[in-house]
Amino acid sequence: MEQASRWFYGPGRFYRYLRDPVTVSGWRARLLATSAFAISVEWLADARMTAREPGMIIIDRSVHTLLAHWRRVIFVDWHGVLSRDPFWMSILDGNHPLKSRLEANLAQIFSRDVPTAHEWMRGQLSSAEIISAMDIKLGRHYRDDFLQRRLDVDCRRMRVNVELFEILRVLRARALIVIATDNMDCFARAFDCVRSRARRSPETALTLTDWAIFCDDIVCSSDVGRLKSEDPDGFFGPWLSAHGLSFADALLIDDRADNCEVFARRGGYAVQWKMGTNQISEVTKAVERWMDVPTGS
């Protein structure tokens, strides 16, 4: 909306000034001309930026207002592919006084014997409910919301697979890049939060905060209420149809075999790839093979 208003008012003010400059007083004419000039320069800069991004018209920084002309999307898993950092890393990765109690609680939550982690990932449980159920007694010098704040901050500081992100950044000229993750409300919140900030230089950056801006969107199980492997149509379908795409236009990079299998069964192209295990060349070769296949076939 902000961008659209610039597009309209920049040329509009110029036209207004040129149409009838003698009807306004001297200082008002100068003010109007200066304003028109500044906004028009900004408008031209925006138009130049738009021309640099092939196949894309920027109306707003949000992907929901991008008019994508691409016919391809690359879905990229988060945990195991783009990062390996756990929640509450600043507490778990050191000698924090709460470390042992937090570890014991997390082991229980992520145990295969209980559905808690999946319910958290489907958005049936919130981070606040999980923290409340942990019932970790905090000392007097902690704020009541200490664990919630640490969770949110640590999500934003998760270290990323810079090598893969560099490749995705280049591929973004040829396909939409969308994080597709079975993940919790805190992660989706962190992603949205850091993407709304100004672009940063990726040269020395290592965290989600630095790289989220190079993704076009996120599909998170806590938002769609379904996990990738249990309901691929429910997970990917709404995003694909909202963007006029199908599974045949999509590639998934994921470290789990079951996610890749169901995605391929639905007509998508999937590559199983795990950070720290597979070579980066395996993902680049798979992407090149996929790029050679006509979309929608």
Ligand SMILES: [Mg+2]
């Ligand atoms: Mg994974």
